[in-house]
Structures are given as C-alpha cells and as structure tokens.
Amino acid sequence: MKVLVPVKRVIDYNVKPRVKSDETGVDLANVKMSMNPFCEIAVEEAVRLKEKGVVTEVVAVSIGPAQAQETLRTALAMGADRAILVQTDADLEPLAVAKVLKAVIDEESPNLVVMGKQAIDGDNNATGQMLSALLGWPQASFASKLEVSGDKATVTREVDGGLQTIEAPLPVIVTADLRLNEPRYASLPNIMKAKKKPLDTKDIASYGVDTAPRLKVVKVAEPPKRGGGIKVETAADLVAKLKNEAGVL
Amino acid sequence: MAVLVIADQTGGALSDNTHKTVSAAKAIGGDIDILVTGKDCKSAAEAAAKIEGVRKVLLAQSDDLGHGLAEAVEAVVTPLMGGYDAVLTPATSQGKNFSPRIAAKLDVSHISDIVEVVDASTFVRPIYAGNALETVQSSEAKKVITVRPTAFKAAGEGGSATIEDIGAGDGAGATKFVTEEIVKSERPELTGAKIVVSGGRAMGSAEEFQRVIEPLADKLGAAVGASRAAVDAGYAPNDYQVGQTGKVVAPELYIAIGISGAIQHLAGMKDSKIIVAINKDGDAPIFQVADYGLVADYKAAVPELMSALG
Numbered sequence: 001m002k003v004l005v006p007v008k009r010v011i012d013y014n015v016k017p018r019v020k021s022d023e024t025g026v027d028l029a030n031v032k033m034s035m036n037p038f039c040e041i042a043v044e045e046a047v048r049l050k051e052k053g054v055v056t057e058v059v060a061v062s063i064g065p066a067q068a069q070e071t072l073r074t075a076l077a078m079g080a081d082r083a084i085l086v087q088t089d090a091d092l093e094p095l096a097v098a099k100v101l102k103a104v105i106d107e108e109s110p111n112l113v114v115m116g117k118q119a120i121d122g123d124n125n126a127t128g129q130m131l132s133a134l135l136g137w138p139q140a141s142f143a144s145k146l147e148v149s150g151d152k153a154t155v156t157r158e159v160d161g162g163l164q165t166i167e168a169p170l171p172v173i174v175t176a177d178l179r180l181n182e183p184r185y186a187s188l189p190n191i192m193k194a195k196k197k198p199l200d201t202k203d204i205a206s207y208g209v210d211t212a213p214r215l216k217v218v219k220v221a222e223p224p225k226r227g228g229g230i231k232v233e234t235a236a237d238l239v240a241k242l243k244n245e246a247g248v249l
Numbered sequence: 250m251a252v253l254v255i256a257d258q259t260g261g262a263l264s265d266n267t268h269k270t271v272s273a274a275k276a277i278g279g280d281i282d283i284l285v286t287g288k289d290c291k292s293a294a295e296a297a298a299k300i301e302g303v304r305k306v307l308l309a310q311s312d313d314l315g316h317g318l319a320e321a322v323e324a325v326v327t328p329l330m331g332g333y334d335a336v337l338t339p340a341t342s343q344g345k346n347f348s349p350r351i352a353a354k355l356d357v358s359h360i361s362d363i364v365e366v367v368d369a370s371t372f373v374r375p376i377y378a379g380n381a382l383e384t385v386q387s388s389e390a391k392k393v394i395t396v397r398p399t400a401f402k403a404a405g406e407g408g409s410a411t412i413e414d415i416g417a418g419d420g421a422g423a424t425k426f427v428t429e430e431i432v433k434s435e436r437p438e439l440t441g442a443k444i445v446v447s448g449g450r451a452m453g454s455a456e457e458f459q460r461v462i463e464p465l466a467d468k469l470g471a472a473v474g475a476s477r478a479a480v481d482a483g484y485a486p487n488d489y490q491v492g493q494t495g496k497v498v499a500p501e502l503y504i505a506i507g508i509s510g511a512i513q514h515l516a517g518m519k520d521s522k523i524i525v526a527i528n529k530d531g532d533a534p535i536f537q538v539a540d541y542g543l544v545a546d547y548k549a550a551v552p553e554l555m556s557a558l559g
Binding site: 011013016017019026038093094095098117118120121122123124125126127129130131132133134138139140141142144154158159160161162163164165166167168169177178179214215216217218219220221222223226227229230231232233234235236238239241242246248249 | 323346348350354357359378379380381382388422429486493512519536540543551556558
C-alpha cells in the first residue's frame with residue numbers, strides 16, 4: 001500500500017510575518033522557512049503507518065520553488081521513502097494545487113493521501129477538500145485519529161462540539177488536525193540517509209494543468225493595531241475598571 | 250444577482266452564525282436565499298424564514314446531512330448553483346469541511362474566511378494567522394465563500410420567507426458516519442458568547458482547569474475557551490481551542506488566564522472588544538494585546554476576582 005503526503009514550504013511558525021511596505025504581500029526575504037506544521041503531522045502519520053506495517057511506501061510531494069527540496073529532505077529524514085518536487089516559482093491557489101496533486105495522483109496511484117488541513121501562510125483550509133472533490137474520493141478532514149485496516153479507513157475528526165468518527169473505503173483523502181500526533185524530530189543519521197533517498201524534480205508545465213491565478217490580490221495590509229492597555233494592581237481594581245471604564249460587566 | 254447562504258444549525262436550532270452570514274450576503278447585494286441542511290431541522294428552516302431580507306428558505310434533510318457529511322452537503326448545494334452568483338457559508342468546522350468542495354466542483358477558487366465585503370467581487374480575509382489582511386478580487390462567475398461570523402453583525406428578524414422542501418440530494422456516497430462524541434454544555438456557545446474565559450497551559454491539569462476556569466465562567470455567564478497548549482496537554486477538549494486553527498471569537502470581554510499569547514492564539518481572539526490577561530509573567534506577549542493586564546499568579550488572582558465579582 002502506498003501513501004502520498006503533500007508538503008508545503010512556508011514561513012517558520014515561530015517567525016512573526018511582516019507586511020511589505022508597498023502592501024503587495026508578506027516579506028519573505030531572508031526569513032526562516034520550514035515545513036508547514038500540519039504537513040509535518042501528515043508526514044508523521046504516514047511514517048507511523050509504515051512502521052506499523054500498514055503501508056509499504058511513503059511518497060512526499062511538494063509544489064513550489066527549488067528550495068522546497070529542503071522541505072522534501074525533511075520529510076525524507078522523518079521517514080518518507082522518496083520525494084517528488086513539482087517545481088514552480090508561482091504562488092499557487094488551492095484549486096491549482098489540488099489540480100496538480102490530482103495529476104500526480106493519477107500517475108502514482110496511491111491508496112491514501114494524508115495532508116495538512118491548512119497551511120499557516122494562506123490559512124485557506126481548502127486544498128484537501130478540493131482534491132477529494134476533484135478525485136471523487138471520500139473526504140476525511142480535520143483528523144485527530146486515523147486507523148487503516150484492510151481496504152478501509154476509520155477517521156476521528158475534530159468538529160464543532162467535539163469529535164465525529166467516519167469510515168470510508170480506500171482510496172481516501174485525510175487532512176490532519178493538530179491532535180493527530182506529535183511529529184518526531186529527524187535524527188542526524190536519518191538526515192544523512194535522507195540525502196541519498198530519491199528526489200525527482202518535475203516541471204509543473206509537464207502536467208498540463210491550468211494553474212493560472214483566479215483571484216487578483218489587490219493589497220496585503222497590516223491589521224489594525226490594538227491600542228496600548230494598562231496594568232492593574234489587584235483583582236478588585238480589574239473588576240472596577242471592567243464595570244466603570246469598559247462597561248462590559 | 251442572487252446569493253445562497255448555507256445555514257448553521259444543530260438539532261433544529263438555528264445558530265446566530267447564519268444571521269451574521271446573511272449580513273455578509275446583504276453587503277454583496279441581490280436576492281438572498283437560505284439553504285438549511287440536516288435532519289429533523291424544519292424548526293431551523295422556520296427560524297431562517299424570519300430573518301429579515303430573505304427571499305426563500307430551501308430545506309434538505311437526510312441522515313447523511315444530519316451528520317454533516319461533506320460529500321452529502323456539497324451534493325445538495327452544487328446542483329443549485331445554476332441559480333446563484335455566490336454561495337456563503339459560516340466558517341465553522343462544518344462549513345470549512347464542505348465549502349471548498351463546492352468551489353472545486355464548479356471549477357472556481359475558494360475564498361476562505363472573509364472578514365469584510367468591499368464590493369460584490371472584492372473581499373478582505375486574514376492570512377498568516379491574522380498578521381496580514383489580504384484584499385482579493387474575483388472575476389469568476391460564481392463566488393464560493395466562507396464567512397468569519399464574528400466579523401459581521403447579525404441580520405435582524407421580521408422576515409416571512411417561504412420554505413421549500415428540495416429533497417435530500419445524492420448523499421455522501423462511500424463515506425459513512427460511525428459515531429460522535431459531542432460535549433453537552435449549559436454554557437453559551439464559544440463563538441457567539443458575550444464573555445469568554447480561557448485557560449492556558451499554566452493550569453497544569455484538567456482538574457485544575459475545571460476547578461479554576463469553569464466556576465469563573467459560570468459566575469460571568471461566559472463560554473469557556475482554551476489555548477492550544479492547554480488542549481494539546483489534555484486539560485480541555487479540542488472544541489475549546491481558540492486560535493488560528495481553532496475557533497475565532499470576538500466577545501465583548503475575553504479573559505485569558507495563564508495564557509502566554511502565542512501568535513496562533515492571538516489570531517483567534519484579538520478582535521475581542523476588551524481583553525483581560527492574568528499571567529504571572531509580566532513579559533508574556535498576551536499583555537501586548539490586553540486592555541487590562543494583571544501580573545499575578547492565577548491561583549491567587551482568580552479567587553480574588555471571584556470575590557470581587559460578588
């Protein structure tokens with residue numbers, strides 16, 4: 001059984017993003033980049049399925065610039081077997097990403113796709129759902145638990161109000177939520193080994209998919225800043241301020 | 250121009266998120282219809298029909314829709330889209346689950362989590378955990394959008410739209426519902442509450458979280474929230490998480506207790522009207538967004554707060 005894990009290179013989650021002064025986007029020059037945290041969770045889950053003997057091959061895929069090779073090497077160091085970079089310098093919208101992934105899936109024929117529920121740059125939370133709709137495969141989003149047995153996946157999902165469990169025959173699209181697992185740190189020997197694992201680079205044009213942007217970004221602005229607050233000395237002061245000054249109690 | 254709003258309802262009770270999404274639809278303009286999906290949810294359709302400015306309410310019911318299965322909801326909505334220029338869904342877990350599917354089926358982009366309608370084709374949405382606001386313009390024939398409910402005022406009541414039963418659609422296909430564990434609570438719903446009391450990792454255990462946070466919330470008639478760290482550690486259920494990838498809240502009063510204020514937490518609460526932070530670390534980032542900060546150990550501060558509230 002083969003599992004495909006799409007991964008995205010994004011701004012490191014510890015870095016505070018700064019909006020460019022010309023309001024054309026977020027400044028990513030000389031900023032630390034890492035694998036999207038939700039993608040890390042997805043890779044971890046796929047590798048655990050391999051360690052349990054449920055799957056035999058974990059293939060990581062990234063769609064992005066040449067530097068996304070680093071992200072794929074991270075996935076390989078975590079335990080993925082091989083990687084595919086679909087190279088493009090364009091910033092693709094979720095629909096385009098889903099279409100390219102569909103083309104990769106048509107070639108690779110995985111039994112399962114595990115991917116992050118959202119990327120922390122665009123915060124769209126859309127690609128997995130779109131991919132499921134394009135492929136006509138069952139969708140199990142926001143997963144906090146995944147069990148694969150035989151030709152069936154049972155997925156517990158984080159929903160409004162609690163948890164929901166669904167099941168579906170493979171192939172299935174699973175999107176990972178925070179509580180699915182805690183991703184491992186790649187060990188130094190595994191980082192060294194990952195350098196020798198296969199990483200294919202493909203030109204995005206070779207898939208013949210329309211990836212032109214559908215949305216025009218008019219501007220990217222700083223959100224309004226909150227005015228400076230004050231410190232109070234005691235809980236009684238706090239209650240007085242909330243009642244008399246803020247009027248919220 | 251016609252806009253379809255997908256209602257948010259649970260067990261036949263219509264959520265206020267629907268009214269707020271109707272306001273976003275009004276900003277786009279044109280006729281507004283509401284689609285209510287679920288099971289045994291006619292009462293939600295009746296409530297939706299009373300929202301001011303609504304032309305018609307469509308009702309689709311089945312077991313699969315009752316469980317909110319994404320494939321089933323999308324299978325109802327997509328065939329209706331011949332008659333609409335836009336479809337707006339509240340950006341709840343449920344809405345986020347099915348809305349992008351509709352966009353993919355229509356071969357249009359998905360516009361996620363809008364906080365402002367500039368005009369009928371231009372929208373503002375937070376990116377990078379709310380550290381930037383992106384204004385996007387769509388020239389596509391159909392707009393498929395999720396709406397951040399806290400960014401819009403609820404539409405009023407006084408309408409008397411007709412209700413039309415449209416059947417159940419094609420169902421969820423191979424995806425089957427197995428079970429659910431829904432937390433039952435007497436407290437207000439987190440995203441719609443006027444006051445939210447949230448606890449963080451400083452609580453140290455689930456017992457301590459319940460002992461400290463819940464009585465204060467109940468005294469204030471507040472909903473209970475939690476930081477990701479507290480949820481990850483198992484101190485609070487996943488449903489309590491406020492943040493970039495959890496729930497986004499904007500109450501009149503947000504009280505953060507023992508929460509340091511990571512970027513991803515601030516993304517979920519920084520639009521609250523008044524923010525109170527109680528933390529023993531005076532340098533915690535939460536104080537940078539707090540209107541009122543109390544540098545104190547919660548173990549002393551919360552009992553004092555309880556007695557000061559009377």
